[in-house]
Amino acid sequence: MIERLDLLSALAAARTDEIVVMTMTSTLQWPLVSDHELDFDFLAFGMGHASDFGLGLAVARPERRTIVLKGDGGLLMSLGSLVTLAEHGPDNLVVVLLENRAYEMTGGQSLPTRVDFAGLARASGIDGGGVNGSGSVETWNSLDEAADDLPRVLGTPGPHFVVAPVTNSSPLPPVNHTDHAGRVTRLRGALGID
């Protein structure tokens, strides 16, 4: 298990001009390690749809990579998105599944215990899939593994789906989420879109 804030710090240190789309607890902790105009923290995608939004964004912006930080509870709400990622996922999309086995935002209720998220991703066809057949599925079991693999997922064609088992011992900042339209406007502005 990786301490989540350490993983987010490593990601933020490796990130250059990628768009980072995040939802749920990542929206609370990512701002502790990053302040970038291409950060898109958003709680209101609709349940489980952060990576779907990220897929659309990556298709629209092929000149740069899109990284999606999402949780395992959200993925369970939209498992079909794995199949869509395997079929339509572009080279420039990276999905990092922060696997904490709990619905953390709603009080830490446990997820089903037997599900294998990397297995689901492989069975969906992501490994060797995506629009150009360059997709991959990996698991980062330690911070060292993450650090070793980050250059690959940020520098080679994907889509890359990474499962990162995480824990968290840091206090979470309070949820403060309003102005969803303003977040959209800011991201489009940062991308140079009117």
Add this chain to the structure above:
Amino acid sequence: MLNCAVDIVQGSGQMSDVNQPIGVSSAVTVETLMRLDFTDVVMIPDSESARLFDAVRSCDALNVISPTREGEGIAIAAGLWVGGRKPLVVIQNTGLMEAGDALRGCGIGPHIPLRLMVGWRGYPGAQAGRLPVDSAHPYTEPLLDAWNVPHWHLMTDDDLHTIGLMDDTASASSLPAAVLTGWSFR
């Protein structure tokens, strides 16, 4: 000049009471989408939109993404638009009902002007007075009204201008708008 080769499928089915073929031409719909500068079609085909699905897939100028559920499609379209593209979401009314949370979260809430083409399952039966009426039929327009999603009827080729009205309205309001298709595409 449109760079999309689509075979024109002549209507051979039912005629309306004004001798207008029922349903909309897939080919002319694709031409309309291209004239309006749509870039992507996010679509889950159903039996009524099957010909449109074939038509958009045969058009190199339109990128087609087929998700597994309609909520996915709404979110994908939202990402496309935020990234600067102009997608059309084509789903059935039953899928619209499934996608309500995504429509709220990725359209209405953040003011993303999603353009929707919604197949109106149950419409032909209701028009013909067949009982029982498909339960998807009566809820479709009230549901769109409840979400304040303006919508127009796209039932024949004479209604194709409604795609432009829908598009203009979405653009002006930066909110979702829809056309409803009641008959199978020709």
